[in-house]
Every structure is written in structure tokens, then in C-alpha cells.
Amino acid sequence: MPAPSSSTWDRRSVLRAAAGLAALGPLAACGGDTGREGGGGSGKSLVQYFHAYGEAGTQEAIKRYAKAYDEARVTTQWITGTNFESKLFSALLTDDAPDVFEFHPQLQLIRSGQVAPLDDIIDPVKADFNPADIASHTVDGKVYGVRMIDDPQFFYYRKSLLEKAGLGVPRSLDELAEAAAALTTDKVKGLFIGNSMVSTNHALVWAAGADQLDDRNRIAYHTDDVAAALKVYRRMFTSGHLLLDAPADYWDPSALVQGLTAIQWCGMWAMPVMQKALGDDLGIFPFPPAAPGAKPAVYNGGWSMFVNAKGEDVDLAKDYVKWLWIDQKEYQEDWALGYGFHIPPRTSIAESATELKSGLPAEAVKLFTDYGRFDNISWTQAMITAFEEVVANAVRKGTDPEKALDAADEKVGRELEKLFA
Template identity: 70%
Template sequence: MSAVSSSNWDRRSILRAAVGLAVAVPLAACGGNNGRGAGSGSGTQLTQMFHAYGEAGTEQAVKRYAAAYEKANVTTQWITSADYESKLFATLLTKNAPDVFEFHPQIQMVRSGQVADLSDLVDPVREDFNPADITSHTVDGKVYGIRMIDDPQFFFYRPSLFEKARVKVPETLDELIEAAARLTTGKVKGVYLGNDLHAIVNPLIWSAGADTLDAKNEIAYHTPAVVEGLKKMRKLFASGHLLLGAPTDYWDPSSLSQGLCAIQFCGMWAMPQFQKALGDDLGVFPFPKTADSGKPSVYNGGWSMFVNAKGDHVDAAKEYVKWLWIDQKKDQEDWATSYGFHIPPRSSIAARATRLKSGLPAQGVKLFDEFGHFDNIGWTQAMMSATWDVIADCVREDGDPEAALDKCDRAVNRELKKLFG
């Protein structure tokens, strides 16, 4: 789901700063409407923390689910500021820490004992979950976190502009660069990849036939095909056909829907907004293959629910999480499909999600199934930042890709040594 407003954070890339667990920062005010006293339960008082989704009705839905729970009084902190991750990890260090919170799988949270083992909740329904969602939340055979929604990310485009420019849907990065050139007219740029280009780092790697880490938790991204892809991205960046400095970042659909570009990298969550603005003049395609050795890729983002293992009510919090994110299938389907489009991570719910069964949503699901890649729980915030530096050094600037990747390797290997020895 998208961010709270056009001025706010990159909804995917910065909301994983588990490194913040080590930084004690006083918790800023979360706003007056924090949902306290909203639950209908009695006895145990539980607090859950969410970042503010941009889709209308999301806050009301979360509080409606919580109010229906009868075994505890569940209140909601709905964080509307631009630094959800900072507030989350700051408050986890205080007596006001939430019992339940949403985030992304990060191995540091497991190593520090911050998140509870939820294997006993997941095991009875494990076969109903997308196996990749289970893997991305597993450390040493234990599952930490329950996936709530899967968010595939791909390119949205306007077929009418493609037809006018006589452009076909790109299947390679070279074809995307060529299409961007032919689609750029006046104030309309050919393609938009986000203001800092961070969103396309992993797709670029995957589409080169590489990966972030391999099965042994060793570097897998430093390959000749990735170097080739970085050189091509530099060519696109310097071409004048890439939209830069857009009013909103890639997660917001307005760059394409308001005519600033002909192609936009974005997420399936924004599909209803795109359709409302553009009607049937809308299509999707995956990140095209970077080199001959690769194949198209689709990044699967999403959000997961965690239990604070250092809280005062771990068992009660686990019971609530099981009730809402395991037992309440109707609410899970509502959360995935009523406020933007997301893919339910459980096959039994996805099978009955009628909004995703036809038209463009069905195409998005097909791309997800065929080309989807999931987060590696061992790929940390520091490692991500190191790859973002590569983009800064040799795409935004005209540096040597090999030198930039060598620098990245040193940073990533330091982190790998800390985590895995």
C-alpha cells in the first residue's frame, strides 16, 4: 500500500532500517488520533503500530478489525509522519513499545531477540502460505513474522502513447531505453524510475540473472551482466529521457496519471488509482532483462506483522495476531483487495479474491507468479545502502561500475561477517 502523502518517504526502501534498533532516540508524538480506547475487549491492554497507508479507509479498517477482538483491548498507533521506522525502533526501546507492529523481515530483529518466534502460529497453516513468504521470514528453521500482503512492483504504461510512437512493450533494458527516447515529447518524459532510483536496484540485479546473496549468504550481485546493466542505466540517466525530480516518488501513481511520463515503475497497490485516472489506457510489464543472461523480474514487496518479544504481553499479543492474521480470512481478504490491490499471501484467500481474477489485476498476478522475487532476510539495511551508493557513483555520476561494486563488496562483506561469521 502506498505512503501517506506525496511528500513522504519511499514506502519500500527506507522502511527496513532495523539498524535503528541500536539507536536510542526519544519517541516523538504520534499524533492525537492513536486509537486508544477503541477496542471492545477487556482485560489485557495491547498496542499495535502501523505506518499510515495512503489508501482511503485503511486506518478505519485496521481499527475496525481490532475493535472486534474480544480477548483484549487493542489500541492502534497510526504513524502519519515521514519516519515510521525511526519512531518504531525508538519506541521499541521504551516502556511504551507496541506489543504488535508491522515491518519487513530483517535478521537483526531476530538476532537481537526483538521479535517473537511465531512458528507455532504459522505451522498449522504453513502449506497455505506462499512458500517464498515463509522462507523470507525464516531464520534457523523458525518463522518470525506473518505476511499480511504481497506487493508486486512493475512498470505501468499507456498503450495509446506506445501506439502513437510505434513502440512495443520492452523485453530488454536496451528496448526500454529506446522506448523512453521515442516516447519523450515536450514535457512528457519516456520513463520514471523514482527520484533516487533505489526502487530498481534489486530488479536490475535479478534481471541480469544475478541475486543479492546466494544460498551460502555470499555476494551474488557482482557479475559482468550487472556491470553491463549499470552502464545501460547510466546511458538512460544521461539521455534526457528519464523523469527526474518528480513531485512524488515512484510509489505514488501521479507521475504517469498526470502525464509527466509515459512509463512509470510502481506497485500493484496503485492499480485502482491508475485505472481511475486512465481507464483502459493502461498496461503493465515486468522489469525487462538487463542482459542476455538474465530474464524479466518483478520485485515483491509487502508488509508483515511481528510480535515484540520484549513486551509485557507476548502470549496475549501472539493470540491476537493469530486471531487476526491467521483465523480472520474475511478481514485478510478485505485488507488485501479493498484498499488498493495486493496479493493475499495465503493461497486459500487468493483463490477467492475476485477483484484479482480478471483484467489488469489478473495480469499483475500473472507477472508476480512468473517473475516474482522476494526479500532475503539476511539482506540488511546497510547492504541495501551500499547498493544505493553504487547507483549514486556510477549511474547518477559517471563512475566506474567495477570500482563502485568493489566498494559495495567491502561494505557488504563487513555486514556478512557480523551476521554469519
């Protein structure tokens, strides 16, 4: 479920704005009333924040679920435009902060006491969640956030175009660069990884055999192989084989569907639209290895529901999250499969999802199972932005990758000091 076409931000992507809980101004124009007055037969009320999903019917679905909750009137703030993170973090500093909100697991929210632990509502069903989803939301033995959907990202490609060029599926980053060159014509670019070129940042590091941080929360992305991978990106950028000015960003399937590119990085959410447009001409593959001995990489995006620990009625907010995202399996299945394809984080729901049992969806599930990697809860907004600057400098501007990585090290190091000193 991507963001609308006017936004460069995506609900699963790593394109997250640099935002801090203590450095933002008032929330700008989110639309709708706050829902603080009255509510439901009980007279109680809650406010939930969602970013504006791109697929038709998503806003109506969220409001329909909320309306069925009997214990309070639940008002949805459907936040349009860019920088959802900035708007959310800004709102959390005000008296009109949401009671519950969707976001990604991030340690600074826990360290600041902004989000409540949810072990009491998750423990009875913890075994039914993907263990990686539980682990990625756990700090000091406590679970923060309930995963709503898992969203693997990978490369989509036009089979006919690769066949016409005499190419197989790329098995390395160098082969991907070669394919981009061979597939580029005066009308079609060989590869699209997003207009800002940062959508593959996580996967690029993993495919180079590295990680954002190691198991002791030290910098792990600064390696010779990551620097070499950035040089390959630079070569593709300067060669003219990348699509860089698509009408919509990577999260939207239109670049591949409209024939602007032969290969596109995108998420599983777009698969039904692509299949409808391209049929059997559509294939997928993971981000290929970028270093000897490294494995392919599939970035698992996705969103989780959090409870504002500083809200007016934390117990009621937790009850709502439990009711919707733990008890109401019908709604959870609808959210995962009714508006694009996503993998349900609940094993019991995933096992019954017939839409994902065969064909290309089943291939996507296998890629997710074999190569899926999850967000590191210690990799914060500022760190994400620091590595985006590496791509901007090393790939777009031609800065030596080592210098670009050194600059990121300083910024990431300062953030790690704040979190773990």
C-alpha cells in the same frame, strides 16, 4: 498501499532508511496515546505500529479490526512522515515499544531476539500460505512474522503513447532505454523509476542475472552484468529521458495518470486508480532482462506482522496476531482487496478473489507467479542503504560502477561479518 505524498518512503519499497536497533535516539512524535492504561473488558491492552498508508480508509480499517478484538484494548500508532524504520527501531528500545508491528523479514531482528517465533500459530495453516512467503520468513526452521499482503511491482505504461511512437513492449533493458528516449517530448518524460532512482534496485540486480546474496550469504550482486546495467541507467539519467522531479514518488500513480511520463515503475496497489483514470490505455510489463540469458524480474514487496519478543505480554500479542491475521479471513480479504489491489498470501483467499481473476489484475498475478522474487531475510537495512549509495554514485554522480560496487562490498561485508561470524 503507499505512504502519503509527503513521504519518500513506501510500505513495499526498498527505500528503507539505514537504521539499527542500537544506534537510534528516542522516538519522535508518532502521535496518539500509547494505550498502556487499561483496555478492553479484560483490562489488558496492546499497542500496534503501522506506517501511514496512502489509501483512504486504511487507518479506519485497521482500527476497526482492532476494536473487534475482545481480549484486550488494541491501540494503533499510525506513524506519519518519513523513516518509519528509524522510528520503529527507536521505539523498540524504549519502555513504550509496540507489542506488535508491521515490517519486512529482517535477520537482525531475529538475531537480536527482538521478534518472537510464531510457529505455534502458523503451523496449523502453513499449507494455506504461499510457500515463498513462509520461506522468506523462516530462519533455522522457525517462522517469524505473518504475511499480510503480497505486493508485486512492475512497469505501467500508456499503450497509446507506445503505439504512436511505433514501439512494442520493451524486452530488454537496452530496449527500455530506447523506449524512454523515443517517448520523451518537451512535455512528457519517457520513464519514471522514482525521484531517487532506487525503487528498482532489487529488480535491476535480478534482471541482470545476479542476486543480492547467494545461498551461502556471500555477496552476489557484484557482477559485470550488474555494472553494465548501471551504465545503462547512467545513460538514461544523463540523456534527460527520466522523470526526476515528480510531485509524488514512484509509489503514487499520479506521474502516469497526469501525463508526466509514458512508463512508470509502481506497485499493484495503484492499479485500481490507474485503471479508473486510463481505462484500456493501461498496460503492464515486468522489469526486462538486463543480461543475456537472464529472466524478467518482478519485485514482490509486501508487509508482515511481527510480535515483539521483549513485550509485556507476548502470549497475548501472539493471540491477537493469530486472531486477526490467521483467523479473521474476512478482514484479511478486506485488507488485501478493499484499498487498492494486493495479492492475499493465503491461497484460500487468493483463489476466491474475483477482483484478480480477469483483465489487468490477472495479468499482474501471472507476472507475480512467473517472475516474482521475494526479499532475502539476510539483506539488512545497512545493506539496502549501501546499494542505494551505488545508484547515487554510479548513476547520478558518474562514479565508475566497479568503484561504486567495491565501496558497497566493504559495507555489506561488514554487515555479513556481524550476522554470520
